[in-house]
Amino acid sequence: MAPLVGIIANPVSASDIRRVVANASTLQVTDRANIVLRVLSALASCGITNVLMMPEKSGIRRHINRAYERAANLKEDIFPQLNHIRMDITSTVEDTLLATRKMREAGCAAIVVLGGDGTHRAVVSQCGDIPISGISTGTNNAFPEHREPTITGLATGLAVSGKVPADIAFQSNKRIDIQIGDAIRDIAIVDVAIVTERFVGAKALWKPENFRELYVTFSDPEVIGMSAIAGLLEPVTRDDPDGLVVKIVPHHEAKTILKVPFAPGIIGPIGIGSWQRMKAGVPAKLDLPAGTIALDGERELAFDQNDDVSITLVNNAFRTINVSAVMQYASRNGLMRT
Amino acid sequence: MSNNPFPLPKEKLLEAYTKMKTIREFEERLHVEFAKGDIPGFVHLYAGEEASGTGIMMHLEDKDRIASTHRGHGHCIAKGVDVNGMMAEIYGKVTGSCRGKGGSMHIADLSKGMMGANGILGAGAPLICGAALASKYRGDGGVGITFFGDGASNQGTVLESMNLAAVWNLPVIFVVENNGYAESTSIDYAVAVDSYIDRAAGFGIPGVTVDGTDFFAVHEAAGEIIKRAREGGGPAFLECKMVRFFGHFEGDAQTYRAKGENEENRANKDCIKIFRKRVGGAGVISDAEFEKIDKEVMHAIEESVQRAKKDPLPSAKELLTDVYVSY
Numbered sequence: 001m002a003p004l005v006g007i008i009a010n011p012v013s014a015s016d017i018r019r020v021v022a023n024a025s026t027l028q029v030t031d032r033a034n035i036v037l038r039v040l041s042a043l044a045s046c047g048i049t050n051v052l053m054m055p056e057k058s059g060i061r062r063h064i065n066r067a068y069e070r071a072a073n074l075k076e077d078i079f080p081q082l083n084h085i086r087m088d089i090t091s092t093v094e095d096t097l098l099a100t101r102k103m104r105e106a107g108c109a110a111i112v113v114l115g116g117d118g119t120h121r122a123v124v125s126q127c128g129d130i131p132i133s134g135i136s137t138g139t140n141n142a143f144p145e146h147r148e149p150t151i152t153g154l155a156t157g158l159a160v161s162g163k164v165p166a167d168i169a170f171q172s173n174k175r176i177d178i179q180i181g182d183a184i185r186d187i188a189i190v191d192v193a194i195v196t197e198r199f200v201g202a203k204a205l206w207k208p209e210n211f212r213e214l215y216v217t218f219s220d221p222e223v224i225g226m227s228a229i230a231g232l233l234e235p236v237t238r239d240d241p242d243g244l245v246v247k248i249v250p251h252h253e254a255k256t257i258l259k260v261p262f263a264p265g266i267i268g269p270i271g272i273g274s275w276q277r278m279k280a281g282v283p284a285k286l287d288l289p290a291g292t293i294a295l296d297g298e299r300e301l302a303f304d305q306n307d308d309v310s311i312t313l314v315n316n317a318f319r320t321i322n323v324s325a326v327m328q329y330a331s332r333n334g335l336m337r338t
Numbered sequence: 339m340s341n342n343p344f345p346l347p348k349e350k351l352l353e354a355y356t357k358m359k360t361i362r363e364f365e366e367r368l369h370v371e372f373a374k375g376d377i378p379g380f381v382h383l384y385a386g387e388e389a390s391g392t393g394i395m396m397h398l399e400d401k402d403r404i405a406s407t408h409r410g411h412g413h414c415i416a417k418g419v420d421v422n423g424m425m426a427e428i429y430g431k432v433t434g435s436c437r438g439k440g441g442s443m444h445i446a447d448l449s450k451g452m453m454g455a456n457g458i459l460g461a462g463a464p465l466i467c468g469a470a471l472a473s474k475y476r477g478d479g480g481v482g483i484t485f486f487g488d489g490a491s492n493q494g495t496v497l498e499s500m501n502l503a504a505v506w507n508l509p510v511i512f513v514v515e516n517n518g519y520a521e522s523t524s525i526d527y528a529v530a531v532d533s534y535i536d537r538a539a540g541f542g543i544p545g546v547t548v549d550g551t552d553f554f555a556v557h558e559a560a561g562e563i564i565k566r567a568r569e570g571g572g573p574a575f576l577e578c579k580m581v582r583f584f585g586h587f588e589g590d591a592q593t594y595r596a597k598g599e600n601e602e603n604r605a606n607k608d609c610i611k612i613f614r615k616r617v618g619g620a621g622v623i624s625d626a627e628f629e630k631i632d633k634e635v636m637h638a639i640e641e642s643v644q645r646a647k648k649d650p651l652p653s654a655k656e657l658l659t660d661v662y663v664s665y
Contacts, residue, residue, distance in 0.1 A: 198343030201558035
């Protein structure tokens with residue numbers, strides 16, 4: 001029996017204030033549905049017969065259902081059997097968390113995720129050992145690589161079908177744990193930013209004068225967002241066991257002023273105090289006594305001097321499907337030849 | 339370091355709480371009074387939605403215009419319209435904001451920039467485009483905010499106004515207060531495009547979705563949008579996701595709701611409880627201070643009801659005054 005694949009598509013990523021302050025893109029619901037349809041047909045072409053999907057109330061399911069109806073009318077056998085999880089829909093991140101847990105219970109071999117870094121983080125917090133494949137439908141996406149979703153679907157189908165050796169198909173990733181007091185309160189998969197705003201509010205980060213500290217699992221000069229600050233100082237790959245810590249200071253105290261694309265279309269100066277490698281398993285303490293902890297680009301946790309906050313890099317934290325490696329292997333070994 | 343972690347000084351936080359609490363008590367009291375049969379016409383209550391109107395209106399001045407909806411009491415209070423005048427208006431008394439001839443769905447106070455609640459769904463959007471054009475023409479930095487619900491968002495007037503605002507780069511903010519129901523019809527059924535942000539994008543207008551039960555989320559996003567509009571940054575769209583505590587209108591049996599939905603909303607999505615827990619928890623406003631405001635608000639609403647009940651009805655000879663305007 002072919003393995004079961006899960007799909008979680010966040011219907012509301014890319015709808016924050018950066019549409020207004022940064023000319024960021026809006027990805028329409030119909031586009032999200034079309035991406036899912038492309039993934040579904042790619043999975044079917046690899047022999048996947050059953051897919052489990054998170055339900056939502058924003059229209060993705062309705063567009064997909066219409067496409068299935070049209071395909072049936074036209075006698076096009078291009079999609080796998082699609083079932084939506086039976087669950088109450090809250091239209092919050094709780095849906096993603098619950099759907100991920102239910103996909104684990106159902107025995108999914110992989111989960112394809114459509115969303116930004118925040119959506120991927122939510123899935124990672126619940127997916128355990130199930131590998132995920134990321135598709136970027138958010139604003140500042142450093143974690144999901146930018147590529148045509150059909151290819152992501154193909155790689156996922158090939159990987160879970162066992163046609164590619166596991167050491168090539170799957171990649172391990174780093175995570176950052178945020179501990180307050182004795183408990184791990186949350187995680188990040190790309191970056192933890194410490195900002196001076198002491199309230200969560202509209203969540204997005206777009207005021208560089210408030211940035212103070214940055215902890216990243218990897219850094220890439222080709223991405224935008226908070227992790228771009230680290231990426232432009234010292235690239236650190238996803239495979240590297242280290243992360244990077246950057247201390248951000250007011251411009252008059254800065255050793256280096258860095259021009260950073262910290263939001264789509266916004267390139268601004270950031271004062272850099274220092275930066276250094278971050279070793280896994282070594283908790284770091286914050287310099288800022290009170291502020292907000294932003295996880296993967298969104299303010300999530302306010303803290304003050306009464307909170308004992310520590311930040312720890314964790315290696316081998318979760319698995320992703322290595323789309324590039326799978327497709328290279330597929331080419332070299334003729335997996336797509338009929 | 340200041341003990342106040344919020345983006346507003348304490349006096350503004352007190353003002354925000356007072357406004358939200360005033361709206362809540364006003365609506366809760368009307369829920370009771372309407373059932374007695376003394377209030378003519380219909381009332382549509384804003385309870386549960388206070389963080390939206392208040393979070394936005396904290397950024398506005400009297401020169402800024404708003405166009406409200408049939409569910410307009412909260413917008414009026416947040417914009418500074420006199421509560422006694424509002425209550426009298428709802429009772430149809432001559433001391434009302436519109437001399438008792440408008441009622442709940444037509445309260446207006448131009449001195450406060452409140453262009454009117456409106457019984458016609460989606461009718462506020464074209465009006466606010468006119469007001470915004472006037473501000474742009476005068477160069478006074480004024481902005482216009484039009485509120486509408488998820489149901490009215492489907493009206494042609496709203497869509498035409500979005501087009502006009504984009505073409506003329508007007509300082510208009512379109513606010514959809516999405517409480518999930520167009521009267522009794524769920525948005526799942528009645529909104530074809532599903533995402534309001536998608537619709538705005540279709541007109542080249544940037545859109546933002548915020549949690550409308552979180553005063554601070556609304557306040558921060560609205561502040562940025564309004565600041566830009568004042569400075570020539572053009573129109574924007576703001577979706578506040580929220581809940582309403584009562585039915586579409588008073589008397590609505592609400593058979594369209596899931597079992598336990600109202601209780602769940604009251605328990606976990608009450609924007610005033612959320613505000614109070616957060617601001618009180620941070621030690622910025624004490625329980626005693628909150629309770630003092632609660633008492634003052636209760637007293638003010640009680641007084642407004644008693645005055646409205648005692649005040650006279652308009653006389654027959656006033657029937658045609660303030661109705662037609664000679665140019």
